[in-house]
Amino acid sequence: MRLAVIDLGTNTFHLLIGEGVDKILYKSTVPVLLGQGRINQHIIIPEAMERGIRTLAAFKAVIDSYNVDAIKAVATSAVRSAENGQEFVSKAAEIGINIEVISGETEAGYIFSGVMATGLIRQTTLVMDIGGGSTEFIICNSQGALWKKSYNIGAARLMQAYFHSDPLSEAAHQSIIAHLDHTLPDLKAACAQYQPSLLVGSAGAFESFAALLNDGNEVSDVAAASLDIDRYKALSQHLINTTHSERANMKGLISLRVDMIVIAAIITDYILEQMNIKQLSYSAYDLKWGVLADYLSLQHK
CATH class of the missing domain: 3.30.420.40 (ATPase, nucleotide binding domain)
Structure with a gap:
């Protein structure tokens, strides 16, 4: 097939x-x-x-x-x-x-199937996929998905709403955090219930984070990789504080993500801090891999 x-x-x-x-x-x-x-x-x-x-x-x-x-x-x-x-x-x-x-829920389900195919999910985990229009969250373990939801807090949406200075102003940064506070109370409640210990970022911005943490070189030919959380936090602060032109010159950051990576860093920082998660990984597999895996598994039944 x-x-x-x-x-x-x-x-x-x-x-x-x-x-x-x-x-x-x-x-x-x-x-x-x-x-x-x-x-x-x-x-x-x-x-x-x-x-x-x-x-x-x-x-x-x-x-x-x-x-x-x-x-x-x-x-x-x-x-x-x-x-x-x-x-x-x-x-x-x-x-x-x-x-x-x-639907957003179907999207989250496909993302979960893609990440699951990496073999990464061995403990209670929060999977996050930061898209342009929406961001999906899935709490899961090796047995399956426990909770999932899609929110309209994608990087392109937040960038168009808040990113109007170079670099991003502190006021805009705080406005984004306030928007996340307003949007994500049920995610916080679900994380308090299930207590995920690992955050897995699915492709997209996390592909760029992984490359930037790898001296600007693509993390290729791997389905998943662990990211050093302290090095990530230092990188995130650097990305948020730099100008567009400074980021444009960073090896490993594609032009599409030069500005959106700032929004992705703010969302990721927020999740790590608010959900008290101490481990971070990157999954190369995302929605499209989940669609492939789910469709082929149905054909084999």
Whole structure:
């Protein structure tokens, strides 16, 4: 069974073609920025829609060359919350890509399946996936998911709402923390109940954190890696305090994340501190890997 997975994220579109999580034939990531400009007004702007459809057409050409048995395309926060999201879905259908717009809870479930496939989950763990439009949290152990929820606190959303100075002002920093305080009381209650001892960050910003902590070199060919929490905290403070141009010159930080990494650092710092978590890891596997794993497991039943 050969499956093509398309993950239509708020910032990036991903294509993964595989016959299993351990047999990947092709993968690609394109910075589409579907949430550019007006994500908080629930609109996909015309330029972003055009980039998205153009990227899907390119993906379709690759998929056709691999003779896949099925295509599973899932759209997340940007399309889910956009008033013109259905227009985007209809345009994609015209080029042969049928998109399923998934709920935040379904998204969290796929992220859990992806991270679970790394073998990382041996203790009670909080998994976090910081997207552009939303951030998902899953409390889990080796037996399965215990609690999960998606929140509209993605990096692109918070950046458009609060990031209006260079570097980020202390007032804006505190406003973001106040917003997290207001948004996440039920996550705090769930963490108090289950007491996760490890935070696993799924791909995205955590890929950049891992690279920056590895002297700017990609952490490639690994499904997961442990991150030194003290070194992470020092890095986070540095990222929050630097200017755009200083971050742009950091080896290991791709252009898409030069500003969004600041928001991701603030969210990660908040979670580590508020949930009193002392261990930190990175999972290379995320939503798209979870879609692949779940779909193939269903076919084998």
